[in-house]
Ligand SMILES: O=C(O)c1cc(C(=O)O)c2c(n1)C(=O)C(=O)c1cc(C(=O)O)[nH]c1-2
């Protein structure tokens with residue numbers, strides 16, 4: 001089975017969520033250029049009929065476009081020969097009690113299309129395979145249990161005859177894993193947990209490498225957690241997955257350790273003894289067997305909710321005159337990591353957000369961040385406010401995937417520019433209830449450009465920002481770069497923005513009907529290039545607003561939903577409020593609801 005490889009080799013398609021297995025979100029199409037992008041206009045549009053956050057983007061294979069929605073996770077197959085005509089529609093029936101256990105809105109990051117099937121990971125943990133021609137169900141598999149706080153938001157990835165799905169619920173005491181299902185039968189092939197020992201052994205202490213050495217830890221990191229805390233230790237896998245066919249390795253990251261209160265996860269006063277393995281870690285695994293070839297833990301013993309799940313972009317770049325096969329990761333913690341993707345060797349670790357203050361730098365021998373005591377929520381302790389930590393829990397970058405252009409050798413990165421106050425408190429575990437234990441409030445980075453986002457170009461060999469465009473709100477959409485020299489991103493006000501990849505200069509912008517947290521994709525149909533994006537404000541950055549609520553009502557409803565009858569304990573409510581607070585003026589800029597907008601240059605060909 002090589003249909004994704006085949007489809008992605010044809011640049012007329014947009015065959016997978018990140019554009020290709022390498023996760024580059026780059027298109028070799030060059031009809032739309034820095035000269036004519038100013039003539040882009042709406043070709044057609046389509047309303048999904050679903051409110052709340054629309055993440056991910058349209059997949060195009062041949063004459064068909066596949067789009068998806070947040071809960072209840074509809075899928076539409078649209079006919080490109082009769083734009084907007086629905087070939088088929090899939091509408092799932094899901095238990096609505098799944099909604100309150102979704103931490104960060106009812107988002108879904110899109111479908112995978114391969115082997116004549118469309119794969120959808122539903123919020124209620126159902127992985128469903130649909131016939132790509134008819135939309136009829138081929139098989140279904142159950143990947144988790146929402147009554148225990150498990151949900152699905154990530155896009156599946158198909159590699160050979162397996163489809164990979166993660167799990168969400170790091171705010172609910174879930175134990176994270178990545179699971180492979182057989183694309184033909186829907187049978188589970190393997191499951192690899194992020195924390196503690198696996199049923200099938202997927203980490204080998206003598207073979208799995210970290211920083212050039214076997215991890216050596218026979219207990220697989222269990223002793224880096226107090227008691228049995230690893231069983232509800234988070235490390236969920238809700239981000240993006242990439243794949244290197246030549247090395248036969250699949251790459252993904254693990255999220256925050258549960259709870260957000262570090263004191264509850266400490267085994268010693270010395271923070272270095274409580275790494276909470278393997279949360280906040282990049283995994284490189286053999287997709288056939290699940291075996292972990294190497295790991296790299298970016299934020300051992302997290303104290304700030306810096307989930308390590310962001311996309312791992314595979315690129316071949318020039319470093320000191322040598323062509324290197326690297327993996328580049330823009331982590332929520334504000335550091336951009338360049339690693340050798342075959343071995344996991346750490347080559348570069350630099351801040352891609354100059355305002356990051358929780359660590360001074362990364363020790364290149366050990367790979368560990370040097371944490372600044374003043375911003376250590378563990379050093380300051382429970383029920384104490386740690387003020388002015390940068391970045392906020394939303395991170396310098398959250399789920400919004402970046403882009404790499406092989407033409408310029410640069411990365412184009414949507415980023416956030418927000419700081420926070422963080423007050424951890426003790427919380428007890430109840431299955432299906434929030435397991436957070438922190439009050440967080442967020443606000444624009446002080447003494448900075450005044451906005452809450454930047455769109456930047458990054459040199460991953462040097463570890464340096466090449467240019468940076470300030471934006472009023474967090475840039476929560478996925479980026480696109482193109483051979484035509486134009487990069488695209490969306491804003492929370494709903495603008496689709498086109499910039500010159502050389503210098504970041506704005507070339508064009510268009511106001512779509514709602515805030516953009518989806519990814520901008522491009523394809524050709526009948527020989528002509530189109531640009532497509534889903535609007536629909538939401539996600540963590542637009543939460544509350546996406547539910548059509550005022551700031552106060554939104555926070556209250558959120559709180560009641562995730563933690564009925566409790567004022568202490570959950571803490572997701574206050575964290576949610578923090579995100580709303582950061583963007584409190586957004587409501588006047590955007591409408592709710594999902595809309596697909598497709599653009600073209602009308603007089604082209
Ligand atoms: O730990 C988790 O399992 C988990 C899941 C999700 C999710 O599934 O969307 C998010 C987060 N954490 C999270 O920390 C976060 O900032 C976040 C933002 C978003 C979003 O889509 O805007 N989802 C999530």
Ligand SMILES: [Ca+2]
Nearest residue numbers: 170255256307
């Ligand atoms: Ca999380």
